[in-house]
Amino acid sequence: MGELSNIVIQVLNGITFAMFLYLIAAGLSIVFGVINIVNFAHGSLYMLGAFFAYGLVHKLNFTGNFFVTLIFAPLLVGLVGLAMEYVLLRRIYKAPHFLQLLMTYGVILVIQDVVKYVWGGLGEEFVKSVPPPPFLSKSVDILGHPFPSYYLFTIFCGFSLAFFIWWFIERSRWGSLIRAAASQKEMLNALGINVKMIYTLVFGLGALLGGLGGALAAPVRAAYPGMGVEVIVECFIVVVVGGLGSVQGALAAALIIGQLEVSGIMFLEEFSMVFIYLLMVVVLLYKPRGLFGKKVGEY
Amino acid sequence: MSTKKWMTGIVALFIVVIWAFTPAMGKEKPIKLGTLFVMSGKLGGYGKSGWQAVQLAIDEINESGGILGRKMVAFNEDEKAKPEIGVQIAKKYILKKKVDFLLGPTASSVGLAVSDVCRQYKKILIVTQSATDVLTGPQFHPYQFSVLSNALMQSRAGAHYLAPKPYKRWMCIGPDYSYGHSSWETFIAKLKELRPDVEVLGELWPKLMTPDFTPFINKILEANPDAIWSPLWGGDTVTFIKQALPFGLFDKVKFAFPVGASMEVLIPVGKDMPEGIYMSARYFFTTPEYGRNRRFVKAYYERFKEYPSYMAEESYAGVYFLKAAIERAGTTDTEAIIKAVEREPLAWETPEGWKVMRKEDHLAVEDVVWGETVYSEKYGFAILKNIESIQGELVVRTEEELKEIRASYEKRMKGR
Numbered sequence: 001m002g003e004l005s006n007i008v009i010q011v012l013n014g015i016t017f018a019m020f021l022y023l024i025a026a027g028l029s030i031v032f033g034v035i036n037i038v039n040f041a042h043g044s045l046y047m048l049g050a051f052f053a054y055g056l057v058h059k060l061n062f063t064g065n066f067f068v069t070l071i072f073a074p075l076l077v078g079l080v081g082l083a084m085e086y087v088l089l090r091r092i093y094k095a096p097h098f099l100q101l102l103m104t105y106g107v108i109l110v111i112q113d114v115v116k117y118v119w120g121g122l123g124e125e126f127v128k129s130v131p132p133p134p135f136l137s138k139s140v141d142i143l144g145h146p147f148p149s150y151y152l153f154t155i156f157c158g159f160s161l162a163f164f165i166w167w168f169i170e171r172s173r174w175g176s177l178i179r180a181a182a183s184q185k186e187m188l189n190a191l192g193i194n195v196k197m198i199y200t201l202v203f204g205l206g207a208l209l210g211g212l213g214g215a216l217a218a219p220v221r222a223a224y225p226g227m228g229v230e231v232i233v234e235c236f237i238v239v240v241v242g243g244l245g246s247v248q249g250a251l252a253a254a255l256i257i258g259q260l261e262v263s264g265i266m267f268l269e270e271f272s273m274v275f276i277y278l279l280m281v282v283v284l285l286y287k288p289r290g291l292f293g294k295k296v297g298e299y
Numbered sequence: 300m301s302t303k304k305w306m307t308g309i310v311a312l313f314i315v316v317i318w319a320f321t322p323a324m325g326k327e328k329p330i331k332l333g334t335l336f337v338m339s340g341k342l343g344g345y346g347k348s349g350w351q352a353v354q355l356a357i358d359e360i361n362e363s364g365g366i367l368g369r370k371m372v373a374f375n376e377d378e379k380a381k382p383e384i385g386v387q388i389a390k391k392y393i394l395k396k397k398v399d400f401l402l403g404p405t406a407s408s409v410g411l412a413v414s415d416v417c418r419q420y421k422k423i424l425i426v427t428q429s430a431t432d433v434l435t436g437p438q439f440h441p442y443q444f445s446v447l448s449n450a451l452m453q454s455r456a457g458a459h460y461l462a463p464k465p466y467k468r469w470m471c472i473g474p475d476y477s478y479g480h481s482s483w484e485t486f487i488a489k490l491k492e493l494r495p496d497v498e499v500l501g502e503l504w505p506k507l508m509t510p511d512f513t514p515f516i517n518k519i520l521e522a523n524p525d526a527i528w529s530p531l532w533g534g535d536t537v538t539f540i541k542q543a544l545p546f547g548l549f550d551k552v553k554f555a556f557p558v559g560a561s562m563e564v565l566i567p568v569g570k571d572m573p574e575g576i577y578m579s580a581r582y583f584f585t586t587p588e589y590g591r592n593r594r595f596v597k598a599y600y601e602r603f604k605e606y607p608s609y610m611a612e613e614s615y616a617g618v619y620f621l622k623a624a625i626e627r628a629g630t631t632d633t634e635a636i637i638k639a640v641e642r643e644p645l646a647w648e649t650p651e652g653w654k655v656m657r658k659e660d661h662l663a664v665e666d667v668v669w670g671e672t673v674y675s676e677k678y679g680f681a682i683l684k685n686i687e688s689i690q691g692e693l694v695v696r697t698e699e700e701l702k703e704i705r706a707s708y709e710k711r712m713k714g715r
């Protein structure tokens with residue numbers, strides 16, 4: 001019994017971990033799938049989400065309602081994303097990939113310094129802590145083990161969003177336009193639809209998802225400069241394993257990697273990092289397009 | 300009539316004397332100090348504190364007449380926690396800017412690299428932030444003076460502080476790099492020596508800056524030890540505490556954080572800090588309660604609008620050590636200063652009390668402070684209560700260890 005309940009808790013831990021990964025990776029994946037841009041700065045947008053959440057809670061006195069923060073912080077990051085696409089990225093869609101990498105890398109540095117300038121300020125608290133809402137700050141009992149209720153909330157948010165994103169892309173009219181923009185750009189243009197605008201909006205949506213990941217992670221992981229760079233590598237692994245551009249793939253990959261990470265630490269701590277890279281190697285060898293990968297241009 | 304003449308004469312003499320001395324102070328070349336700290340990234344707060352404290356100390360010294368009548372100036376550069384950058388800056392300071400002394404390194408790796416440069420060029424380095432005890436141990440050389448309580452002292456002091464307490468079954472969770480491992484090894488070795496019935500249930504080594512500690516927290520809950528030694532620091536401590544709170548971990552297991560009581564941890568954790576966690580710091584601004592410390596905290600707070608962290612205080616103390624050493628030697632000449640300090644231990648006053656620079660390993664002997672966390676309404680973050688000072692003499696290297704260090708230095712130098 002003790003053993004079984006341990007495993008249940010562990011699986012739940014893994015899922016929680018996976019939800020954060022998924023929320024960040026989903027935005028990265030959508031942007032790549034539709035616009036065909038590898039956005040290195042996605043981690044910085046995640047960081048911005050966390051800092052906006054901090055700012056809204058502490059500076060603007062949104063203290064009363066955590067959920068308001070959870071909606072507004074990602075929206076603000078979405079706006080940053082829109083601006084980033086409109087001002088910078090749309091000028092280099094035709095440029096070689098490494099130029100896009102350079103530009104998004106530049107954006108990382110800029111965002112990093114802006115965050116330091118705005119929130120670093122006086123006092124050396126570079127780590128900003130965001131309190132979870134009071135009713136989610138305790139834990140619930142699961143098979144005799146304490147499990148933070150905020151983690152359950154995270155799991156709920158993650159799966160609801162996964163479902164919503166799937167519905168939005170596969171079932172809604174906007175989704176079909178987005179899919180068309182990825183594969184039938186010329187046709188869409190000919191039909192009089194503003195593809196450029198769709199690109200901008202998709203990028204904004206990707207940024208919004210990254211920001212949401214950040215805002216949701218802030219009460220657990222706190223907000224600090226550099227948090228974006230830490231997650232971006234794992235998110236790239238999720239996107240590669242799941243298949244570039246596939247949102248469902250990102251979910252599956254995040255869930256697998258979440259479990260690997262957690263059980264790796266539980267059983268073979270010294271090698272926990274290895275498993276994830278091993279998984280990536282195996283996937284790249286046998287399914288180079290990733291678990292749910294499609295050919296480029298076939299969204 | 301004659302009294303008036305006398306008076307005029309005395310006043311004239313006075314003016315001449317003042318005239319003769321004041322411009323002399325201005326004419327003499329200033330003493331140049333080159334500092335290196337980490338100014339950017341997650342550790343940037345450490346460098347910011349250090350550089351602020353150096354500026355404060357230098358302004359105070361200059362206002363009260365300088366050192367040997369000479370003013371002091373300082374330059375600062377960001378060592379970025381990268382040894383090769385630290386070496387570059389140190390060489391630039393020595394060769395181009397012709398500094399008289401170097402001070403700082405935040406990162407231990409940079410401390411070791413810069414210290415070696417100073418040995419080669421025979422310039423004195425005042426170590427105020429790097430905590431590795433390798434500097435004053437296996438890599439000892441006379442061209443450096445360490446004014447802080449290093450990792451070895453923190454760990455041994457922790458063992459002395461915790462041995463009388465009723466915890467037998469221990470675990471460790473620390474960052475997976477040299478500091479984390481050596482902190483634990485020194486601690487547990489000393490603890491076993493003081494209390495042979497200690498058991499070790501396991502060690503956990505999350506990588507530095509792990510975003511998610513949950514699996515480790517579960518492992519601790521499963522092992523259920525009495526107490527945990529945790530050399531996690533900075534942002535890692537913040538995330539760990541926040542993530543462990545909902546699991547009720549701190550109600551079940553006693554924690555000891557050897558570098559926990561830093562502003563970088565206490566302020567962000569704020570009200571959430573559980574009461575009664577054992578924490579230590581190289582210096583804590585509320586203690587000791589005496590004039591020198593109160594003046595320092597007040598001046599620092601008024602100028603920078605924040606309370607001084609230990610990184611600030613140790614760097615401030617470093618500048619004052621330099622002043623004391625130069626004044627004893629009567630010159631800024633490197634060899635003369637080393638000779639003067641090695642003649643007999645040099646005591647100088649710092650906010651945390653009098654420190655004594657030992658001649659053998661050039662390490663300041665000072666007490667290490669341990670205490671328990673308690674939230675303070677006044678400050679808006681947790682401070683330490685029931686503070687205990689563990690005597691410096693108990694935790695620094697013993698005489699035998701010192702002899703070994705000096706002997707190994709002589710041997711290394713002969714080999715060159």
